[in-house]
Amino acid sequence: MLVAALATLLVPATPAYAHAVLSSTSPVADTVVPTAPAEVVLTFSESVRKVTDKIRVIGPDGNRVDRGEPTFNGSVVTIPVDQGGPRGTYLVSYRVISADSHPVSGAFTYSVGNPSEPPTDDGSDRADPVVAAAIPVAKYLGYTGLLLVVGPVLVLMLLWPQRLSRTGPARLVWTGAGLITVSTLAAIWLQVPYTNGGGIFEGSGAALGDVLGSLYGTVHLVRLGILLAAAFLLWPLLHGDGRATRSDQVLLGILGGAALLTWPLAGHAAAALVPAVSVVVDAVHLAAMAVWLGGLVMLVAFLLRQADDRELAAILPVWSRWATFAVCALLLAGVVQALLEVGTPQALFSTRYGQLIIAKVVLFAVVLAVAAFARKLVRSRTAPEEPGRMRKAVWLELGIAAVILAVSAVLVQTTPARTAVAGGRDGGVEYFTTTATSSIYSLQIQMDPAARGNNTVHMYAYTLDNRPLPVVEWRATIALPDQGVEPIDIALLSLTDNHAFGDIRLPAAGDWQMRVTVRISEIDQDTVTVTVPVT
Structure with missing residues (x-):
């Protein structure tokens, strides 16, 4: 990745x-x-x-x-x-x-x-301020519910001592499922005023239908369906003899993986530079978070209080390896996400998105320090004899992690750094526009950005008295003679009778020469040449 x-x-x-x-x-x-x-x-x-x-x-x-x-x-x-x-x-x-x-x-x-x-x-x-504040809260509840389901279910299936009651963990899992349900329903409801503007209770059936018919609504409905299907498989695990068959475990794994994908598919990852990579990375990030923090909740709430020394001596080393793997996956996925969404050091420090990433990194470093101390206790085999010290370390991990989740809930609602930096061009520094006049037409030419890389060109044809002029055919080339760059064809697509646009990649800075030929009838055409300064 x-x-x-x-x-x-x-x-x-x-x-x-x-x-x-x-x-x-x-x-x-x-x-x-x-x-x-x-x-x-x-x-x-x-x-x-x-x-x-x-x-x-x-x-x-x-x-x-x-x-x-x-x-x-x-x-x-x-x-x-x-x-x-x-x-x-x-x-x-x-x-x-x-x-x-x-x-x-x-x-x-x-x-x-x-x-x-x-x-x-x-x-x-x-945007209504109540709606803007409620959306991150709903996402926070969803993340909390996810870790209360994933981590506890894994511990119950693979590490839970048979002699201990499952009543407490079962309540934890159903609480997590309830939080995911509430979060998902709230996200669908809030998307209506978030999309259309207005207050939290303002909206219409048509607007709600538009949301449900979009990818965002479909993904959230799929999440609810997966949650319902998973509930039938979880019931015997939580309230029966606690033994899940291999097929049940495989089905729960498939449903869990599908459910995890619904978060990135409804957010930034689905529209990133490389969507397939971003969606997978985001899902791995969520899975690692849920395994790690959900397992910590099980440790501090139940195992460190109810398991005896012999059981803890068997459980904690296994859990420590799980946590190490989850933290490594979390760190790797986080780095990949940052590279995809931030892009440059400038964007990291100059945008709100980048600053939130920095805050997450600092908090994560503190959590790792606490986790390293807890791992040291496990490896020294003093944790079963001193569960109190272990509980304090785990509580501290969870407390800082709660803050990280809050930062994440805000982060997913923040414009990614790449886009924020791109949006900084709105001031017009890298925007080029000019009007060229021939004997039969006036041509307005726009290029954004006027910089090396990918560029969008718009052209508008007018009569000499500034009325829209229908065009039969557009042809355009751009060259950089000073650096030996031969004319490059610009493929133009007509949007209206007098408006065409095209995309071109300019590999170098300099004064590019653009030649545009506009044909307005079978016999009438003319060519204009303009200089486009590219930085």
Whole structure:
């Protein structure tokens, strides 16, 4: 997994994923255009989905000028606009769903003719603070429930002395299952106002149906189904003779693995740079956490209190090996996750996501120090004779781990560092736009970012009096003659009659020469050349 993650850092740069960011707009944000556009185009860093009636264009007079439903084509959103609106400043507000199920909202302005006092939005789609706070709480309950199920079930199947009662551990497991159920139902319910804006009890049946019909809702429903199936297999283990057959153990393992996958599939991992690696790594991370911390709960709550010296002498060395393996898996998976989601040292220190990663590392280091002390007790074989010291060490481990889980619950709701750094381009430092004029048309060209790596190019054709101009054929090349780079074809895809876009990878910095040929009829075409400074 570590090699796979390192490989992703060595391959050519690709667009950042998880939490989409607005890459470019047309008209360009904060600019003045001579005539009202027929459409407003938003380009995001990844594919986005619609939130009903949450994309608006408001004119200088406060009235909406967007007409009809916006068109979603992957990462490009096209909004039809009434060209008969007054001159002045327009406000474009948007709320869309990124590939990792998180809503992304924002706004920008452009002006027609001349700037004016910007209009205001009613703010009805803003995130409710109660909803924003409740989501990490629900996730925290889910993580807690997971460790109360996985760790105790493993201990009961493989380490629990037959003479001891299973009543206490059974209550622990059912409590964990209840917490997972509550967390899952709460996550589904909270996703409605989280997606659409509004309070915790605001929503509609249609909005709930949209959530249930999405990948996010499907994954959570699957989790509930797996939990129900697992309950039938757990009942004889918890309330019968305590002996699980080999087939039951295999089935529980399969169900447990499937359930673990539902967490990453409903979060950042499913929309990461390498989804297959990220989902597996995240599931391993959760499994290792649940085995380690769930086993610690069983030790401190039951075994260190109820087992005798002979039983502890047999159990603790085995548990110590389990814990060591789980901690190693946890550490490795955490490193891979950080490499995938952070990417650069700058992102690690300059973003909230990176700072939360650092906090987790520091807390994890403290937990490892405490765990090393507990392991020393086990290896010196003093733990069975001095269970009190062992209990104190385990309680300290669990206390710090509880804080780590809280940090994790916040982390999964935070924009990944890669995306946050990519989103920093919104100020326009690496954004290029220009207008080239030929004898038969005017061409607006935009490139984002104007930097080495992957770039998105948008082109808009207008008549010489600034009306949208239908185009029959687009052709474009880009070259860097100073460094001997021959012309590279840019594959352009028409989005509307006068709007085309394409993707290109520029391998070096310099003044690139772009040649664009626009054909507007069987016989009428012309070519323009522009210089694109790439950093």
